[in-house]
Amino acid sequence: MKKLLENRNVTGWLMVSPLAAVLLVFLVMPIILIIIVSFWRATEFSIIPAFEWDNYAFLFGSPVTYTVFLNTFKYAFITWAFTLVIGFTVAYYLTFHIRSQTWQIALFLLCTIPFWTSNIIRMISWIPFLGRNGIANSTLMSWGVLDEPVEWLLFSDFAVILAFVHLYTLFMVVPIFNTMMRIDRSLIEAARDAGASGVQILWNVIIPLTKPGIMIGTIFVVTLVMGDFITVRFMSGSQSANVGRLISNDIALLQYPSASATAIVLLATVLITIGILLRFVDIRKEL
Amino acid sequence: MTKLTSQTGLSRRDLLKGAASTAIAAGSTTLGAPMLWAQNIKDVTLRQFGTGVSNLNDVANKVKEDLGFTLEMTALDTDSVTQRAATQPNSFDIADIEYFICKKVWAAGNMQAMDTSKIANYDKIAGTFRSGLLTPTSTIAQGTAPHTVGFTSGPNGTDFVQEESGWMTLIPTIYNADTLGIRPDLIGRPINNWSELLNPEFKGKASILDISSIGIMDMAMVVESMGEYTYPDKGNMTKEEIDLTLGIFTEAKKNGQFRAFWKSFDESVNLMASGEVVIQSMWSPAITAVKSQGVPCVYQPLEEGYRSWGGGLGISAALSGLELEAAYEYINWYLSGWVGGYLMRQGYYSAVPETSKEFMTADEWGFWYEGKAAKGDILSPTGDKLAGAGEVRDGGAFLDRMGSVVCWNSVMDENQYMVRKWNEFIAA
Structure with missing residues (x-):
C-alpha cells in the first residue's frame, strides 16, 4: 500500500479524482442528460423517451430562432464593448494613477460594493429610475432638457444593455486590474527612455501585456450575457428575447425537450465563441 | 402504540395510515358528518400550492385554529403551478389550481378524483361548476368551462365526463370575470x-x-x-x-x-x-x-363581455389514510364559508356563495355580490379601504x-x- 502511494502516477490520479468526480457528477452528467432529453418528444403534460430530430428541426426551421440568436450576439457584443472600455479605464486608473497600495486596495474594494446586494435587486432598481415618470425623466424635464418624457429609457434594448453593463463591468475590471498590477514597471520606464509617447506605451506595451486579463474578462462577460434571461425579461418588459428567454419560456410551458435542444445549440455556440476567442490569446502561456 | 413502534420498527406514517383506515371503517357509518380523530389529526401537515390568488397565510392560520392541523402554502406563478402539478406529484398534497390547468394535468394521473358524497356543501356549489349553467336559462360560454373538466368517470378516472358523476377532479372554490x-x-x-x-x-x-x-x-x-x-x-x-x-x-x-x-x-x-x-x-x-x-x-x-376563470382544490394521488381524510375535512371547511367570505371581500366570487354570505356583513354582501351602492366604507380582508359610501362595484351585480x-x-x-x-x- 505504501509503495503504491509513493508511485507518482497513483498519487497524481488520487489528487485529481475529487475534482474529476465532482465535475463528472455535476457537470458532465447533467449535460449528457440534456443532450438525451433534447431528442425526446413532448406532449402537453408528459415527455416521452424517443429519438427524433423534431425539436432541432423546429428550432432551425423557425425564423424567430435566428433573430433571437442574432439578438443574443448583439447584446453580448455591445455589452462587451462597453464593459471593456469602462473596465480597462478603471483598471488603468487604479494601477498607474493611484500610487499607494493602500488606496489601490481601498478603491478596488469600493468597486465591489454594488455586489453586496443581489443582482436582481440592482437590476430592478433601474426600473423606477428609468420609467416614464421616473427620476431620470423628471430630472431632465425640470432642467428643461426635455419637454416630454423619453420612452426609450425603459423597456428597450437601451435599458437591457445599460443593466448588463452595470451588472458585469466588474467582471472586466478584476482580471484586467490583476494582470496590469503584474506588469513590470521597468518596462514602462524603458519604453519612455527609448522615447515612446504615452499613447505608444499604452498601445505597444500595456495593452499587449494585459491581453490575458482582457481575454478572461471577455469570456466572463460574453458567457454571462449569452446565458442570461432575467435581465432581458425585466429590462425589456418581456418584449425582447435572447436565447435564455427562449429556453425559460419553453420550460415554463413544459416543453422540456425543446428547451434542451435550444440549450444544446446555445452551449455549442458559446463554446465555439470561446474557442475563437482563445485563438487570439494563449491564456495558459501568458498567465 | 408507542411500544408497537419500537418492537416492529413500523414507521409513524404507516401507523397513522393503519389508524386511519380503522377509523374510516368505524366512521363510514356516520358519513356525511366526518368526525376526526382529535389526537392524530394534529400531526398531519398538508402541503398546498397554487397561484398567489388564494394561497393566503390567513387561511393557513385559520386552518390551524379551526381544524388543528398544519397547512403549508406555496405560491407560484401560473406556469410553475402547471409544471409542478404535472411533473412533481410528490411535492404536494393539495393543488389549488385553475380549471384550464386541470385540463392540462389531469391525464397525467397525479391527482385523485374526489367523492362528492363526502362534500357536505356539494348541493350548494354554484351551477356553473356542476351543470355549467349559471341560471337555468343561461348559455355556456366558449373555452374550457369548469364543468367540462370538473367531473371524471370514477375514483381512478383519468378522463372527463360531462355529467355530474359523483367524482370531481377539483372541488370548486373561486371564480371571477376578468376584463x-x-x-x-x-x-x-x-x-x-x-x-x-x-x-x-x-x-x-x-x-x-x-x-x-x-x-x-x-x-x-x-x-x-x-x-x-x-x-x-x-x-x-x-x-x-x-x-x-x-x-x-x-x-x-x-x-x-x-x-x-x-x-x-x-x-x-x-x-x-x-x-x-x-x-x-x-x-x-x-x-x-x-x-x-x-x-x-x-x-x-x-x-x-368578460373572460372568465375558475379555480378549485384537487388532491394528490399519493394521498391516503388519515391525510386523505384531513384533506376532505379541509375542503369541507373551505366550502363552509369563512374562506369564501374572505375571497369575496377581495372581489372574487366564492363557489358556494350561500355559506360565504354568513361571513360577510349585509353591506359587504350588497356591495360585492348584489352590485348595490356601499352604505359605509368597504374594507379588504386585511383592513385597507377599497370603497367609500355610495360607491358601486365596477360591472355591478x-x-x-x-x-x-x-x-x-x-x-x-x-x-x-x-x-x-x-x-x-x-x-x-
Whole structure:
C-alpha cells in the first residue's frame, strides 16, 4: 500500500479524482442528460423517451430562432464593448494613477460594493429610475432638457444593455486590474527612455501585456450575457428575447425537450465563441 | 402504540395510515358528518400550492385554529403551478389550481378524483361548476368551462365526463370575470370595447399578460371586437385561427403598441400604478392593489363581455389514510364559508356563495355580490379601504358580471402549436 502511494502516477490520479468526480457528477452528467432529453418528444403534460430530430428541426426551421440568436450576439457584443472600455479605464486608473497600495486596495474594494446586494435587486432598481415618470425623466424635464418624457429609457434594448453593463463591468475590471498590477514597471520606464509617447506605451506595451486579463474578462462577460434571461425579461418588459428567454419560456410551458435542444445549440455556440476567442490569446502561456 | 413502534420498527406514517383506515371503517357509518380523530389529526401537515390568488397565510392560520392541523402554502406563478402539478406529484398534497390547468394535468394521473358524497356543501356549489349553467336559462360560454373538466368517470378516472358523476377532479372554490383594467385619469374618455387595447391612441401604453392560455383568450376578444374575425369557438382555435390572432398582435407589437408584457400579478400592479401603461389585461385584486396606492384604476366592463376563470382544490394521488381524510375535512371547511367570505371581500366570487354570505356583513354582501351602492366604507380582508359610501362595484351585480361571460380560460386541442406560436410572438 505504501509503495503504491509513493508511485507518482497513483498519487497524481488520487489528487485529481475529487475534482474529476465532482465535475463528472455535476457537470458532465447533467449535460449528457440534456443532450438525451433534447431528442425526446413532448406532449402537453408528459415527455416521452424517443429519438427524433423534431425539436432541432423546429428550432432551425423557425425564423424567430435566428433573430433571437442574432439578438443574443448583439447584446453580448455591445455589452462587451462597453464593459471593456469602462473596465480597462478603471483598471488603468487604479494601477498607474493611484500610487499607494493602500488606496489601490481601498478603491478596488469600493468597486465591489454594488455586489453586496443581489443582482436582481440592482437590476430592478433601474426600473423606477428609468420609467416614464421616473427620476431620470423628471430630472431632465425640470432642467428643461426635455419637454416630454423619453420612452426609450425603459423597456428597450437601451435599458437591457445599460443593466448588463452595470451588472458585469466588474467582471472586466478584476482580471484586467490583476494582470496590469503584474506588469513590470521597468518596462514602462524603458519604453519612455527609448522615447515612446504615452499613447505608444499604452498601445505597444500595456495593452499587449494585459491581453490575458482582457481575454478572461471577455469570456466572463460574453458567457454571462449569452446565458442570461432575467435581465432581458425585466429590462425589456418581456418584449425582447435572447436565447435564455427562449429556453425559460419553453420550460415554463413544459416543453422540456425543446428547451434542451435550444440549450444544446446555445452551449455549442458559446463554446465555439470561446474557442475563437482563445485563438487570439494563449491564456495558459501568458498567465 | 408507542411500544408497537419500537418492537416492529413500523414507521409513524404507516401507523397513522393503519389508524386511519380503522377509523374510516368505524366512521363510514356516520358519513356525511366526518368526525376526526382529535389526537392524530394534529400531526398531519398538508402541503398546498397554487397561484398567489388564494394561497393566503390567513387561511393557513385559520386552518390551524379551526381544524388543528398544519397547512403549508406555496405560491407560484401560473406556469410553475402547471409544471409542478404535472411533473412533481410528490411535492404536494393539495393543488389549488385553475380549471384550464386541470385540463392540462389531469391525464397525467397525479391527482385523485374526489367523492362528492363526502362534500357536505356539494348541493350548494354554484351551477356553473356542476351543470355549467349559471341560471337555468343561461348559455355556456366558449373555452374550457369548469364543468367540462370538473367531473371524471370514477375514483381512478383519468378522463372527463360531462355529467355530474359523483367524482370531481377539483372541488370548486373561486371564480371571477376578468376584463381590461384602465387608468381613467390618463385616458380621459369612456372605454367600452376590447378593441381599444390595440387602439393606436394608446401606442406604447398598452400591455397584455404573457401567460399563453389566458393571453390568447384576451387576444381573441380583441380580434372579434375589432371585427377582424369571428371565431366559431374561441376556446378551441384551429391552427389558421391561431396564426391569424397572433399575427395581428405580432404586427401591433412591432409597431410599438405594447409598453411591456407582464407575467406576475405585482408586475401588472407596478405597470399600472407608475403610469407606464394605461390599458391592459388585469386581474381583479391587482386593480384593488393599484387603488389602495391612491391611484385611480377601473376594472372596465366592456360591451363584448368578460373572460372568465375558475379555480378549485384537487388532491394528490399519493394521498391516503388519515391525510386523505384531513384533506376532505379541509375542503369541507373551505366550502363552509369563512374562506369564501374572505375571497369575496377581495372581489372574487366564492363557489358556494350561500355559506360565504354568513361571513360577510349585509353591506359587504350588497356591495360585492348584489352590485348595490356601499352604505359605509368597504374594507379588504386585511383592513385597507377599497370603497367609500355610495360607491358601486365596477360591472355591478354578480349576475350582470358572470352573466356576461363569453369565454373561459382555455386549453385548446392545438395547444402545443399555440404555445410555440406564443413563444414566437414573445420573441418576435
